[in-house]
Amino acid sequence: MNYKFSLGSYVCICLFVTVMIMGVFTRYGLNEFKHNHDKKISTLMALNEENYLQHKLIINAMRSFFKSSDRVKEADFEIFTRELLDDRTALFFTMTPELTLGYISDDGFVADLDKLEISLNKEGMLSGDLPHYQLVSIAIDEPSMPYLFYAIPLDNLLFNINKLKGTCLKYTTVQLSIKNQDCARRTTNKILAFFRYSTDLDISVPEYNFYYILGIESQVSSSKLFEFSCILLSILIACVLISILLYFKLINKYLFINIERENKFNVAMVSSINHEIRTPINALLGYSQILKDMPKISDEHSAVIDKMLWSANLLYSVAENTLNYSKSTAGGLMLNSTPINTLQYMDSIKDYYNRLSIPADKILDFNVSDKLPAVISVDSTKLFQIITNMINNALKYSTGKTVRCHIDICQRLAFHENVASGQQQSPSSAASSLAASQNSRGYYLRILIQDSGLGMSQSTKKLLTNPFTVDAESQLKQVSSIGLGLYTCNQLLTQVGGKLRLHSVKNEGTKIMLHFPCQFDQAVPSQLLNPLLLRSTDYASMRVLIVDDNSFNLEVCNAMLEDKQFNTVCANSSKDGLVKFVKVEPNVVIVDYQLDVFNGLELITKMKFMQSNAQIQYFILSANDKNEIVDSEHYPDVYFMQKPFNTAIFLSCLVSGVASQKA
Amino acid sequence: MTSNIKDSLKGFFWRYSDARRLPLYQALVSELTNIRSQAGLVENAEKLNSLKHQFKGICRYLHLELDMQIDAMTTPEQLLYAVDNMHKEVAAIEHEL
Numbered sequence: 083m084n085y086k087f088s089l090g091s092y093v094c095i096c097l098f099v100t101v102m103i104m105g106v107f108t109r110y111g112l113n114e115f116k117h118n119h120d121k122k123i124s125t126l127m128a129l130n131e132e133n134y135l136q137h138k139l140i141i142n143a144m145r146s147f148f149k150s151s152d153r154v155k156e157a158d159f160e161i162f163t164r165e166l167l168d169d170r171t172a173l174f175f176t177m178t179p180e181l182t183l184g185y186i187s188d189d190g191f192v193a194d195l196d197k198l199e200i201s202l203n204k205e206g207m208l209s210g211d212l213p214h215y216q217l218v219s220i221a222i223d224e225p226s227m228p229y230l231f232y233a234i235p236l237d238n239l240l241f242n243i244n245k246l247k248g249t250c251l252k253y254t255t256v257q258l259s260i261k262n263q264d265c266a267r268r269t270t271n272k273i274l275a276f277f278r279y280s281t282d283l284d285i286s287v288p289e290y291n292f293y294y295i296l297g298i299e300s301q302v303s304s305s306k307l308f309e310f311s312c313i314l315l316s317i318l319i320a321c322v323l324i325s326i327l328l329y330f331k332l333i334n335k336y337l338f339i340n341i342e343r344e345n346k347f348n349v350a351m352v353s354s355i356n357h358e359i360r361t362p363i364n365a366l367l368g369y370s371q372i373l374k375d376m377p378k379i380s381d382e383h384s385a386v387i388d389k390m391l392w393s394a395n396l397l398y399s400v401a402e403n404t405l406n407y408s409k410s411t412a413g414g415l416m417l418n419s420t421p422i423n424t425l426q427y428m429d430s431i432k433d434y435y436n437r438l439s440i441p442a443d444k445i446l447d448f449n450v451s452d453k454l455p456a457v458i459s460v461d462s463t464k465l466f467q468i469i470t471n472m473i474n475n476a477l478k479y480s481t482g483k484t485v486r487c488h489i490d491i492c493q494r495l496a497f498h499e500n501v502a503s504g505q506q507q508s509p510s511s512a513a514s515s516l517a518a519s520q521n522s523r524g525y526y527l528r529i530l531i532q533d534s535g536l537g538m539s540q541s542t543k544k545l546l547t548n549p550f551t552v553d554a555e556s557q558l559k560q561v562s563s564i565g566l567g568l569y570t571c572n573q574l575l576t577q578v579g580g581k582l583r584l585h586s587v588k589n590e591g592t593k594i595m596l597h598f599p600c601q602f603d604q605a606v607p608s609q610l611l612n613p614l615l616l617r618s619t620d621y622a623s624m625r626v627l628i629v630d631d632n633s634f635n636l637e638v639c640n641a642m643l644e645d646k647q648f649n650t651v652c653a654n655s656s657k658d659g660l661v662k663f664v665k666v667e668p669n670v671v672i673v674d675y676q677l678d679v680f681n682g683l684e685l686i687t688k689m690k691f692m693q694s695n696a697q698i699q700y701f702i703l704s705a706n707d708k709n710e711i712v713d714s715e716h717y718p719d720v721y722f723m724q725k726p727f728n729t730a731i732f733l734s735c736l737v738s739g740v741a742s743q744k745a
Numbered sequence: 746m747t748s749n750i751k752d753s754l755k756g757f758f759w760r761y762s763d764a765r766r767l768p769l770y771q772a773l774v775s776e777l778t779n780i781r782s783q784a785g786l787v788e789n790a791e792k793l794n795s796l797k798h799q800f801k802g803i804c805r806y807l808h809l810e811l812d813m814q815i816d817a818m819t820t821p822e823q824l825l826y827a828v829d830n831m832h833k834e835v836a837a838i839e840h841e842l
């Protein structure tokens with residue numbers, strides 16, 4: 083996963099998202115304010131309409147009054163207009179055809195009519211202007227007074243403009259401009275002024291000569307603004323908090339990825355260092371052995387060489403443990419089982435200790451049960467490592483003289499069922515493995531390592547689960563150790579489905595019981611260790627065809643087999659291999675997987691078509707693991723061996739194959 | 746590292762009898778020369794992987810722990826460099842065999 087965290091880009095993204103959210107909410111709030119203002123305009127328009135209707139009703143009533151009466155008397159006019167206008171400050175007056183004043187609804191206003199200017203238009207309609215009044219001219223059916231005027235004081239033309247609370251209303255005509263009380267309370271605050279809305283409505287009613295501008299100005303109340311600001315602030319705080327939380331989450335994720343990468347790097351590093359270290363250790367072991375084998379070595383020098391061998395061996399164990407510790411902490415351990423000749427294998431462990439010359443004051447009693455099958459399938463590398471680790475620990479730390487190791491085989495319930503599926507199995511073990519998985523019982527090599535020392539302290543026992551425990555009480559604290567061996571063996575066994583049990587009694591000694599998973603072919607149960615061994619003379623009668631297009635690999639493989647007295651035939655190409663296959667009729671064919679024309683498996687398929695001898699054993703050699711070879715599972719009768727060619731493994735497989743054929 | 750390779754090479758050849766050493770040595774030089782010449786003509790990743798595989802196989806026979814270094818190679822030049830080095834080391838021990 084390519085994941086790069088940048089604080090700058092993160093801040094920018096958070097800022098952008100916060101601004102977006104704030105922007106959306108502010109826009110919504112401002113729209114709400116505008117909507118409130120529009121609602122006030124609608125109310126104002128409704129009030130204005132109602133006011134206009136009232137005037138219209140009054141005018142229509144007067145028109146009907148004159149229409150329904152033959153002759154209207156002045157007293158009737160006064161009574162009717164007084165009743166009609168009630169407490170309104172409007173005025174009705176009539177004009178004679180000579181344009182002199184007729185009746186007037188309130189005599190108190192006669193003086194005001196001195197400034198009345200009247201004119202007659204082309205259509206014969208009379209119109210007039212009177213300062214501070216809006217005049218509406220109405221034609222009536224009264225011959226002596228054909229003109230009626232409805233005079234409304236300009237300041238009363240409108241409805242009560244103080245009706246709309248909290249809103250500044252302005253009424254403007256050519257002659258007059260009026261504001262309500264709220265306009266006087268208008269704030270000068272610049273921030274509040276930003277939340278002020280104003281609209282001018284141009285009102286025009288030509289029928290009654292009404293022309294004026296109605297202005298409305300609404301200010302968002304401070305309480306609403308406070309509410310708006312609080313919500314805005316809350317959103318801002320929420321965004322900041324979420325950003326901080328996300329920041330920590332991303333930082334954690336980033337750190338986690340880094341730690342994971344570092345872990346992988348550390349495992350790779352340890353693995354690389356381990357490989358680098360093992361090469362010189364191998365050289366040290368080799369040179370020490372050469373020295374030891376020299377004819378004229380004194381006893382004194384021989385003792386020094388023994389110590390060198392022992393120390394190099396311990397160093398080798400530490401390197402192996404470190405690698406396995408890294409792999410086990412990364413969960414990368416896996417069983418890679420291959421068939422082995424059990425006796426040869428156990429002999430190799432004995433040889434290992436014979437060659438090493440264990441410390442002078444110690445005795446190793448190595449015992450192998452004769453009930454062990456001749457061939458078992460087991461991860462020989464890990465088994466070797468675990469056994470030698472535990473024996474080395476016992477030799478190194480035990481205060482007793484004798485260390486006993488007894489190995490046998492048992493069948494029992496699986497320790498960890500889920501582990502079995504991850505194991506790589508050899509062809510011959512498939513049947514037993516299947517049977518084992520069906521009844522959850524499997525075969526285990528049981529290794530008991532016992533010493534007669536002072537026993538382990540409680541702190542030392544903790545090394546099983548904590549590799550870096552320091553045992554302050556130990557009498558052997560002068561012996562340096564980081565406790566990786568015990569921990570790694572325990573982890574390794576657990577991960578491959580085995581078990582390590584530790585029983586230590588003070589002053590009596592320590593017993594360690596190891597169960598290591600293995601398989602063996604139950605079809606040959608009676609074949610125990612000794613009867614199955616092939617003799618060198620048997621090898622001489624076997625024709626082995628080796629096919630490899632790499633001349634060096636071919637030469638090495640040939641040299642190794644000739645050393646064991648095999649009758650070998652070499653082919654340096656797949657075509658040459660086929661020709662020699664027909665010509666020599668081999669008992670065993672060893673084929674490199676990567677060949678020139680066909681791959682190893684294809685060549686074996688062709689050979690099988692041509693073979694006359696049904697008992698030919700086929701081996702594939704590859705630098706890769708078996709599971710990396712495509713279609714390998716379709717060749718159960720072909721043995722896969724990893725390069726470099728190993729004679730011991732080859733012989734184990736050969737013995738196993740011969741045993742199967744005999745059965 | 747150089748001395749490690751040299752030691753491993755010597756350790757490998759000394760395991761065999763005098764009569765076997767020379768044919769083994771010649772086979773090794775011939776294969777290294779072959780890989781070297783092919784590495785100069787690599788055209789695709791498949792061919793490079795094939796040569797890496799061959800080189801890995803040889804190293805394993807020589808007990809050289811170079812799997813990780815070989816797996817990490819991504820260009821023919823890296824392989825060429827490693828094969829050249831190995832060739833020099835092999836040539837250097839010729840007189841000791």
